[in-house]
Amino acid sequence: MKVLGIIAEYNPFHNGHMYHLKSSLELIDPDYTIVAMSGHFTQRGEAAIIDKWERAEMALKNGVDIVVELPAAYSSQTAELFAYGGVQLLNHTGVVTHISFGSEIGQIQPLAEIARILADEPPPFKALLKQYLDQGLSFPQARHRAIKEHAKRSGLGFSESQWEKIINSSNSILAIEYLKALYRTNSSIIPVTIQRIGAPYNAQEMSGEVSSATAIRNELLRQKCWDSISRAMPQASFKILKCAVESGKGPVTNSSLEQLLLGKIRSMPLEEIKHLMDVDEGLENRIKECALKAATLDEFMALAKTRRYVYTRLQRILIHALLGITRERVERFRRAGGPQYLRILGFSKRAIPLLKQLKQNARVPIITKAAHYHRILESPVAREMFDIDVLATNLYSLGIPDPRYRRGNRDFTEKIRIV
Amino acid sequence: MKVLGIIAEYNPFHNGHMYHLKSSLELIDPDYTIVAMSGHFTQRGEAAIIDKWERAEMALKNGVDIVVELPAAYSSQTAELFAYGGVQLLNHTGVVTHISFGSEIGQIQPLAEIARILADEPPPFKALLKQYLDQGLSFPQARHRAIKEHAKRSGLGFSESQWEKIINSSNSILAIEYLKALYRTNSSIIPVTIQRIGAPYNAQEMSGEVSSATAIRNELLRQKCWDSISRAMPQASFKILKCAVESGKGPVTNSSLEQLLLGKIRSMPLEEIKHLMDVDEGLENRIKECALKAATLDEFMALAKTRRYVYTRLQRILIHALLGITRERVERFRRAGGPQYLRILGFSKRAIPLLKQLKQNARVPIITKAAHYHRILESPVAREMFDIDVLATNLYSLGIPDPRYRRGNRDFTEKIRIV
Structure with missing residues (x-):
C-alpha cells in the first residue's frame, strides 16, 4: 500500500495546492493521502485566516483522505522545526510511504x-x-x-x-528542511518534489488562477473581490472560505488578536520573554520596549523590525508569548521525539480502511475525540503539547469576527469533519 | 493648618461630589484639600470611564488642591482594603488633619x-x-x-x-470601613461625615441634577445624551468628560478590555487563578470554566455570578488577574504598611505651600515625575506596588477607543496636571 504524506497549511487551499496534490497523485499513484496541517497558527507566525476544521474540510473536499493537525508547538516555528514536526508526524503514522513537497527547482x-x-x-x-x-x-x-x-x-x-x-525561494528552503528531517530521523519515507507553478509563495498580489495564499488573504482583507478569489481556488474550497467569512467565522489575522498580543507582551516580565523560543540575547528588551511604544500591532512590527529581526520571526515570537512556547519546552518536545499524538481533524469516508491501518501502525496515540485526551495521552509531555493546542484554539477564538464563535474549548465541541 | 482629606473615585466628578466637597469645606473650613483617588481601576472592579489624569483635572478644576493616586493594588479591592489603602495614604501625607466622607445617615x-x-x-x-x-x-x-x-x-x-x-447603603459601608481603618491605624485624622443627597450611590438611571456616577456612565455608554449628563455635573468637569470622549480617550469599560480579560483567564493555569486576591476555595474552577464557556465578557459575568459570587467580586477578580494581584502580594503590602508612595497626579497653583509641607512631612516618598521612580522608591515592595500601577495604565490604555492613546508607558509621558 502506498500512502502519500503532505505537510501543508492550506491557508486557504488554492489552485496551487490543487496542482501540487494532483501532480503528486499522478506521479506517485498512492492508495491514500494524509496531510499534516498547521492548526490555528502558521509557520509565518500568523493566525490562520479561518479555523482548522474549515481548512481541513477544504483539503478533504479536494481529495485528501485524512487531515492530522501539526501541533501548535511546531506549526509556528522556523522552517527547520516546522519541517521536523511535520516529518515526524508523518513518520509516526507508520503508514506514510511517500512525501511530496513543492520546490522551484522541481528536482x-x-x-x-x-x-x-x-x-x-x-x-x-x-x-x-x-x-x-x-x-x-x-x-x-x-x-x-x-x-x-x-x-x-x-x-x-x-x-x-x-x-x-x-x-x-521559501519553498526550496522548506524542501531542504523536509529532506534534512527525513535524513536525520532515518525515515523510510520516500521524498518527491513537484515543481511549483505560478506565483511565488509569498507574492502579495493576485495573479489569476494560481495566486499565492498570501495574495488571496490580502485580497480577502482589503478589496474582498470574491470573483478574483474564486478564480484562484477550487470551487469546493472557495465555497467553504466564502461561507465561513460570510457567517463571521473569519477572516482572523494577528490584528484580530491585537489587544491580547500587545497586552501579553506588556504584561510579561523581561525574564519570561527572554525564555521564549527564538528570543536571543537582548531581543527581549527590544520586544518589550516596542510593545510599550506601539499603539497598534502594525506599529509594533514596524518599530521592532530590523534586518536581523525580520517580520516572521517577530510574529512567531508573539505567538510563542501567547502560547507560552519557551525554548525549554521545545527542547523537552524534541527529546520526546517531536509530535506526541495524531490529532485527526477530518477524514473522507473512503479512508476508513486507512484509519484502521493507522490505528494498527501509529507510533503515537491517535486522537479523534479530544474530550478523551487525558485518558488517551498517558505521558505528561504529550498532554503538555496538547494543552498548547487547546490554548491556541481558545485564544484564536477570541479573534473571530462573530462573537458567537468566540466560545472556548472548541477542541472538545467541534466535530471531526467527515466528507 | 487644617487639611481636608477625601477618598474618591470621581468616575466622573459630578454634582453629588461637588455637594460633598462644598459641604465639607463649609463644615471644616480647611486651608487645603487633598484627594486620594483611584487610578485606572475602581473599587467595583471596573476600568475607569476616562483616564486618571483627566479625572484628577476634574477634581482640581472644582476646588481640590492636590490629587494623589490610590495605588491599583488598593483601588480595586473590597470596601475594607480600599478604605484601608485610602486612609493610610492620607495618614502617610503627614499633613491631613480631617477626613470627610458621605453617608446616608450623616452622623x-x-x-x-x-x-x-x-x-x-x-x-x-x-x-x-x-x-x-x-x-x-x-x-x-x-x-x-x-x-x-x-x-x-x-x-x-x-x-x-x-x-x-x-x-x-454602600456609602455607609465604606464610611464604616474608613472609621475602622482610622481606628486600626491609630490615626490622628478627625472624621467628618456629610449626609448624601439625591440618587443612591449605584442608581442606574439619571435623576436630574444629582445622579449617581453609575447612572452618568450608563447614560454615556447607552443614549449619550450630553444634555442630561451636563445637568448632573459641574460645568468644568463636564467639559473635560465631553472633550475626552469626543477626542476618543474614552469611554473605557471592562468590555473595552474583553479580549484581554477573557484571554487572560483562558491562559492562566488554575493554580495561578487560585492565588489571586478574593478567589476562595474552588472559585478558580468556576472562573476558568465560565471564561471558556463565555463568548463575551457580559456572558462570562452572567454565567459566573451567583448569590455568593456577586458581580463586583467577579469583576475585581478579573482585574486582579490582569494586574497579577495575588493574596500573597496584598499581604506583603499590608505588612509594609499599605501604600508606599504618594504619587501626585495633579495640583492647583495655590497648593504650592501645601506641596512644601507635604515634602517635609510625608512618611513615604513623593512621586511627581514617575520617570524617576526607580531612584525615588528605595524599597523593593514600593517598586513592586508602583509596577502594578504602571501595568494598570499599560493595559487600560489598550482599551481606549482611539488607537493614538493606546501607547504604553503613559505613566512616564503624561504630565502632572497643574490647574
Missing part, C-alpha cells in the same frame, strides 16, 4: 545534497562557513556561499540557474 | 460605634455572630444582626430608621 537531487551537507556539517563545509562569516557576511549569506562552494569542490556542483532557483 | 457617632465593634470584635459580638451563622444566615446578614443586637445590649442602640440608613 530532488540537488535539494537532497544540500540537505545532507546541512545535516552532517562536514568539516570542509564548516571551515568555509567560518571563513565567510569572518569576512563579515550575515549567517544566511555565509551559509549560501559555503554550500555552493562546498558542493562545487565536492563535485556536486549546481548550475547557476539551479542554484538561483534553490536559494531564492 | 458620625453610630458609624464609629459599629466600626469599633467590627475592629475589636468583642467576645459577646463574636458569640452573637456565631449564633446567627449557625442559624443558617449568610455572613453579611449574620453580621448585620449581630451588630444591631450587640449595640442594643451595650446600650448603644440605634433607632430603626438610623439602622436602615446604615445597613442599606
